[in-house]
Amino acid sequence: MAGLVDVVLGGTFHAAVLFLVAAGLQLVFGVQKIVNLACGSFYALGAYFGITAVSIAISLGMPPLMFFPVLIVAGLAIGLVGFPIERVLRTIYRRDESYQLLITFGLLLMFQDVFRFLWGATPRTMDNVYLAYGTAHVLGVRVPTYNLLVITASLAIALGLGAFLERTKIGRIVRATAENRDMAEGLGIDASKIFALVFTVGCMLGTVGGALVVPSGAASLDMAVELVVESFAVVVIGGLGSMRGALVGALIVGVMRAAAISLMPELEMLSVYLVVVVVLIVRPAGLFGKAAA
Amino acid sequence: MSNQSIDIAGPPAVRRSMPRFSGLWVLLGLIAIMTMMPLVASPYALLLMLPFIGYSIALLGFNLLFGTTGLLSFGHAMFLGLGAYTAATLTSKFGVLSFEVLLLTAALVSGLVALLTGALCVRYTRIFFGMLTLAFGMLFHSFLFKFYSITGGDQGMRVLRPLLLGMEWRGGKTAFLTGPFYYYVLTLFALLGIAMWRISQSPFGLHLRAIRENAGKAAYVGVEIFRMRLAAFVVSAIYGGVGGTILAVTTGLADPELAYWTHSGNLVFMAVLGGSGTFAGPAIGALAFVLLQDFVMSITQYWRFVMGGVLVLLVLFMPQGLSGTIEVLANRRRGGR
Numbered sequence: 001m002a003g004l005v006d007v008v009l010g011g012t013f014h015a016a017v018l019f020l021v022a023a024g025l026q027l028v029f030g031v032q033k034i035v036n037l038a039c040g041s042f043y044a045l046g047a048y049f050g051i052t053a054v055s056i057a058i059s060l061g062m063p064p065l066m067f068f069p070v071l072i073v074a075g076l077a078i079g080l081v082g083f084p085i086e087r088v089l090r091t092i093y094r095r096d097e098s099y100q101l102l103i104t105f106g107l108l109l110m111f112q113d114v115f116r117f118l119w120g121a122t123p124r125t126m127d128n129v130y131l132a133y134g135t136a137h138v139l140g141v142r143v144p145t146y147n148l149l150v151i152t153a154s155l156a157i158a159l160g161l162g163a164f165l166e167r168t169k170i171g172r173i174v175r176a177t178a179e180n181r182d183m184a185e186g187l188g189i190d191a192s193k194i195f196a197l198v199f200t201v202g203c204m205l206g207t208v209g210g211a212l213v214v215p216s217g218a219a220s221l222d223m224a225v226e227l228v229v230e231s232f233a234v235v236v237i238g239g240l241g242s243m244r245g246a247l248v249g250a251l252i253v254g255v256m257r258a259a260a261i262s263l264m265p266e267l268e269m270l271s272v273y274l275v276v277v278v279v280l281i282v283r284p285a286g287l288f289g290k291a292a293a
Numbered sequence: 294m295s296n297q298s299i300d301i302a303g304p305p306a307v308r309r310s311m312p313r314f315s316g317l318w319v320l321l322g323l324i325a326i327m328t329m330m331p332l333v334a335s336p337y338a339l340l341l342m343l344p345f346i347g348y349s350i351a352l353l354g355f356n357l358l359f360g361t362t363g364l365l366s367f368g369h370a371m372f373l374g375l376g377a378y379t380a381a382t383l384t385s386k387f388g389v390l391s392f393e394v395l396l397l398t399a400a401l402v403s404g405l406v407a408l409l410t411g412a413l414c415v416r417y418t419r420i421f422f423g424m425l426t427l428a429f430g431m432l433f434h435s436f437l438f439k440f441y442s443i444t445g446g447d448q449g450m451r452v453l454r455p456l457l458l459g460m461e462w463r464g465g466k467t468a469f470l471t472g473p474f475y476y477y478v479l480t481l482f483a484l485l486g487i488a489m490w491r492i493s494q495s496p497f498g499l500h501l502r503a504i505r506e507n508a509g510k511a512a513y514v515g516v517e518i519f520r521m522r523l524a525a526f527v528v529s530a531i532y533g534g535v536g537g538t539i540l541a542v543t544t545g546l547a548d549p550e551l552a553y554w555t556h557s558g559n560l561v562f563m564a565v566l567g568g569s570g571t572f573a574g575p576a577i578g579a580l581a582f583v584l585l586q587d588f589v590m591s592i593t594q595y596w597r598f599v600m601g602g603v604l605v606l607l608v609l610f611m612p613q614g615l616s617g618t619i620e621v622l623a624n625r626r627r628g629g630r
Contacts, residue, residue, distance in 0.1 A: 035420055091609060097420055098561065099565075099608045101423070102562065102565055103608040103609070105561075105604065106603075106604030107605065109604065110602055111601075112601075113601075116595065232427065266439040268435070273429075273431050273432040277413070280413075280425050280428065284421055
């Protein structure tokens with residue numbers, strides 16, 4: 001029983017972070033129809049910048065307990081790099097998918113060396129703050145309270161994002177643009193502004209995800225390319241372009257990995273890809289996706 | 294653009310017939326130059342040519358899928374990995390050293406795996422095809438990475454020096470690679486190039502092109518889309534396996550990075566760099582990529598930044614790639630008189 005709770009909690013923590021990145025990917029795919037391979041770089045960027053922001057905050061005399069809000073703010077702030085990047089991507093919206101994949105692949109390569117230049121090749125960790133909030137007991141299992149905070153924050157972001165898209169006026173415009181860009185423009189919507197907004201928000205989701213995960217581990221140069229395939233797995237399982245899909249897909253991938261690690265470590269990623277293959281064969285559009293194009 | 298009427302009257306016929314003849318000749322011309330290279334070039338330059346040949350062969354196959362059939366695989370490195378690990382397993386575990394046997398087995402293994410995975414993948418097109426191939430590629434990579442006892446995990450597996458045509462070659466590693474092995478794989482490159490040319494000009498190649506242009510219409514006139522796509526997938530995988538075997542013998546090592554998804558991305562990069570719309574384009578792309586990467590790595594440790602930047606600029610300003618751009622410029626000159 002305790003083992004099961006451990007797996008579910010560990011998996012959910014990972015899923016919470018994975019969801020944020022995958023949600024960014026989904027948002028951008030849904031509206032701009034671009035599969036953004038650079039989403040992994042945004043995640044890594046958030047992680048590196050989070051470390052720097054927290055160490056600056058602590059050296060300025062901020063109590064360690066404040067590091068959680070600092071991380072969120074840092075993630076949101078650095079997510080603004082999405083805005084200039086969207087300016088570059090703007091030119092290829094109407095091009096073939098292979099070019100869109102390639103240009104974001106190019107960005108991924110470039111970012112990797114930007115990290116190497118700014119933060120060095122050795123993995124960076126954030127010391128002494130992960131357990132600043134202590135540990136909690138959940139059904140007889142000890143977990144860092146920080147993990148629970150991240151899960152809550154991610155859920156809150158999921159709900160907020162849903163409310164934004166479903167209930168607000170801008171959200172409605174975003175959905176209309178996603179549905180039919182030309183028609184939306186015909187109705188007087190400035191689609192390029194919507195695209196800039198959506199891409200920046202998508203980028204922020206990734207950077208916040210990275211900033212939130214880093215206290216529990218390390219920021220490394222490989223984390224970008226590794227996370228890309230994982231978040232790909234999430235969106236394929238959940239269905240391209242679907243927010244609900246991102247949530248469910250992230251939970252499946254997160255818990256699956258945690259279970260595999262505790263039962264058969266060799267199958268850690270293998271199990272995830274197996275699920276992806278099975279889903280693509282049985283339901284090519286994913287669990288919550290629209291019919292395959 | 295100013296003399297559009299002239300453009301319409303003249304060059305289309307030229308444009309259609311010119312690549313038909315130039316594609317193979319460009320490739321064979323390149324190979325002819327390379328046969329002369331050992332006379333003048335340094336061993337280092339010759340060693341660089343070996344991965345170029347390996348990648349070129351793989352890309353000849355990749356482009357049958359991408360350029361001709363219009364299917365973008367983002368997991369094609371799997372077949373390079375299969376070829377490399379076949380060579381490693383046969384040489385270091387079973388003591389099979391004949392290079393011909395290695396190549397045939399690698400081709401067979403890649404082809405069989407492609408038949409199985411392709412039967413699932415080619416039911417989809419566009420981004421779904423890309424994602425499914427990516428998933429299979431990563432499935433294979435995590436197998437290589439995690440099953441230490443079979444594959445050596447992140448250490449990879451050693452590939453021993455093979456026998457060429459049943460003969461053992463003495464001397465240092467460099468002497469072997471730049472001497473007999475160089476000529477051997479160059480000949481192989483020429484033969485596979487001619488074979489791919491025949492394939493792309495055959496009725497089968499025409500079927501694939503028809504599928505790329507309009508799958509619905511092609512099906513309507515009797516093209517068996519599924520079987521044709523699957524056949525293209527298998528052929529491209531066989532070329533990938535052969536290319537992977539050459540790469541592995543060159544480095545003497547089969548490691549999981551060969552099958553990682555970023556390696557697949559590099560293959561797409563090379564194809565687009567050279568121009569996937571032309572026959573010799575991908576080979577030119579492989580050459581440019583290998584030389585550029587070697588050059589950039591020698592001057593800065595931030596070579597990924599430069600390569601990524603080149604890729605971004607390429608997509609933005611030169612989407613037809615090197616050969617496509619040259620062709621456009623040539624046509625423009627001819628059109629302008």
